[in-house]
Amino acid sequence: MGIQLNEIPDWNCCGASIGYGGGGELPRLALSARNIALSEEHNPGQQIVATCAACWLATREAKERLHDDQQMFKDANAALAEAGLMYKGQAEVRHMVEVLVDDIGFDALKAKVKKPLEGLKIAGYVGCQTNRPFGIAGESFENPMYLDNIVESVGAESIRTYEKKVQCCGGALAFSEPEKSQEMIHGIIEAAYDNGADLITTPCPLCQANVEIYQDQINEKFGTKFNMPVVYYSQLLDVAFGRSAADAALNGQIIKAKKLEDIANK
C-alpha cells in the first residue's frame, strides 16, 4: 500500500492501562517517552504508528501530558538522561486505523480486494481504547462507523447497529476480575449471535483475546454454547487481499474462523 513501517529500535512495553498501579505517574510516562525519544533519534521525521489500542493511547497520552505540564517534561527528561536519551515530543503518534482510514481510504482498500468476503456477516466490535478518549477523527464515541466501513470495503456484510460495539470487555481486569469481566464478554458475544453474526472483528488486540479465549469458561458458567470466532481486523484485510490462511494467522485462532478460512482457501 506504499507505506513502510520501521520498528522503533529497542522499544519497551508502554505499561498498558494496568501498569499504573505498580508504576505511578512519572515512571509510566517515562516508559512511553523512551519509545518516542528512540523513534525521534533513530527514525527522525517519521510518525509513530501503533497497532495496539493501549500502546497508542499510552503513547499519545504521555505526549499530551508532557506537553501540557512543563515540570513533568523536565522530570521525564531527567529520567531519560539516565538512559542517555532525550525526549523532544515532536513525533506524531497515530493508530494504524487512522493510516488505513485517513491516509489510504476505503476506496483504495476496496480497490485492493481480490477475494471479497462475500456471504460473511460480521459484528464490528470497536471496544474502548481505539474509540475513547481520542477516537478516530469524525467518528462518534457512542456509535463509530469506521469498522463497519472497513468490513464493507472488503465485501462482507456489517452490522451497523451492533449494540455492543463500544462495550468494555474488562480490559486487563479480565485477568484480575474474571467473573465480572466474563459477564460483560458474555453480553458482547450474545449480541453478536442475536444479530446473526458469523464472526466478530476488532481493532484492539486485547479485546480480540478477551472475547475469543474465555468462551469455554463462559459456556460453563452461563450454560451457553458460544463458539464465535473473533479475528483482528487486519486478518480480514489479509484474506480479502488474497493472502493465505497461514499468512493471515488464521491457524492462531483458538476458535477457528471456518468461513473466513474457506474464502482464503478458495
Next chain:
Amino acid sequence: MSDLNKVMIEKYRTSFLREVEANVEEGEWVKMCMQCGVCAGSCPLGKHWDHPPQEIFMMIRAGKRDEVLTSDSMWMCTSCYNCIARCPRGLPITHIMHGLAVYSKRLGLAPQKQPTAEFSQIFWDNLMKKGRVNELKLGLSLYFKDGFGQGVKNAMANQKLGQNMMKAKRMNPMEFFGGHGVKDTSGLQKMIKKAQEIEDAKVQGKG
C-alpha cells in the same frame, strides 16, 4: 499506620481536597466536578463499585479521607474512558481513579489482596525485569500470588486455556527460560529508578 500516612494527615489536617490536589495524579481537577452523575452511570463494572466516581469526588470535598482511600472502588476501573468521553466538565476521571488508587497504596491504605492491585504490581515487576512483558511468567505469577495451593487450583482452572494458547502458538513456553526483552535493560532500569525518585520526592515535599 504508615509513616507517610501520618505525615500527610498532619500536613493536610484541614483539607483532604488539598491533599488530593497536591498528591494525586490530575487531582487538581476534582473541584471542577458539578455532580451531574454522568460518570456514575458510565462505569462498566459500576454495579460492583461501593462509590462511583461522582460520589468519590463528593466524598473528597466532604473530607471523607479514610472512606475514599481504603475503598476498592477505584481499583475496579477498567480504563474504558467512557466517563472521560462523556463528562460535561472534561474531568480526566480515569486518571484520577488511577491516581487515587496509587496514592492509597503509597500510604498503605489500599485494601489487602485487592486482585487488580496485585495484578498491576505483578505486571509492573515483570515489565521492569526486561522492559517487555512476558505473558507466560505473568500468567504463572498471577496464579501463584495467593500461595502454592491456591495457585495450583487457579492454574488448573485455566489449564485448558493455556494449552489452547500454546497449541495456537499464541503463548510461547520458551518465554519462561528467557524470552524477549529490551537490549538496554540497565538504561531502562536506571531511568525508572530516577523517575521513581523524582515522584517520591514530589509526594513527600509538595503541597
